[in-house]
Amino acid sequence: MSIGDRIRKQRLKKDLSQEDLAKMIGTTRQNIYKYETGIVSNIPSDKIEAIARSLQVSPAYLMGWQESDNIVSEDIDLSLYDNILPIKTKKIPLLGEIACGVPIYADEDRECYVEVGTDIRADFALKAKGDSMIGAYIRDGDIVFIRKQPTVEEGEIAAVIIDDEATLKRVYFHKEIGAVELRADNIAYKSLIYSGPELEQLHILGKAIAFQSDVK
Structure with missing residues (x-):
């Protein structure tokens, strides 16, 4: 799976349009299209970090260095901590x-x-x-x-x-x-x-x- 595929997968998982993601990271919809289709494969590092923050994954996942798309370790049960609250935005x-x-x-x-x-x-x-x-x-x-x-x-x-x-x-x-x-x-x-x-x-x-x- 390419970096563009990973971006598209997570964007759709978050129910975001290309326009939504573009606004979140301060770029254009055309650029998001180019990232996802591989027209632009050398994505600037600051944009990768911004995309990762917006999609709530790690830059390492987008780059293909990490298989899990979850920033939080799956081994940790957050429900055990009474001062950690789920956030809906x-x-x-x-x-x-x-x-x-x-x-x-x-x-x-x-x-x-x-x-x-x-x-x-x-x-x-x-x-x-x-x-x-x-x-x-x-x-x-x-x-x-x-x-x-x-x-x-x-x-x-x-x-x-x-x-x-x-x-x-x-x-x-x-x-x-x-x-x-x-x-x-x-x-x-x-x-x-x-x-x-x-x-x-x-x-x-x-x-x-x-x-x-x-x-x-």
Whole structure:
């Protein structure tokens, strides 16, 4: 079995299209077709690693150096460990661009999907920028999962559009002065206060319900 055959076998086993796999590894459907058919046999090592991660197999299996397609040893019964839980995943679109105050979500032409556990009831994800929310343990580059809703409760973290940019902030309502305060979770940053006509610049996309961070 060639490397292309192994890729195709695992892709179909995961019920993924060539387009799905291409988006997951940051390439085109045409390239996946070339890999699977052997038109391109010398696949770059970084793409092999990305394909292996996406298909949840080892690079050694794809290369034909390992017969088993299971990363976890079949001799280990994971059910014996009460702190190891099975994971079922689904795809959630990652927020793409912001145009004229309107968010553009990932679609079939974009490469912006995040896999998340099915217990997280989110509508889209947002990549955090900077360190303004480190008090909530959200760091630069973390993926934050958002449930779409037009408003949030006092002090909750929300994804908010400000001047065509999506940001994460805690939201506070000052009804006595007709203002909304967007507060960072980092004392190095000043709060942003919006009132009157300025409120037209502000759009709450939804509530932050979970985040995903890489192990350092």
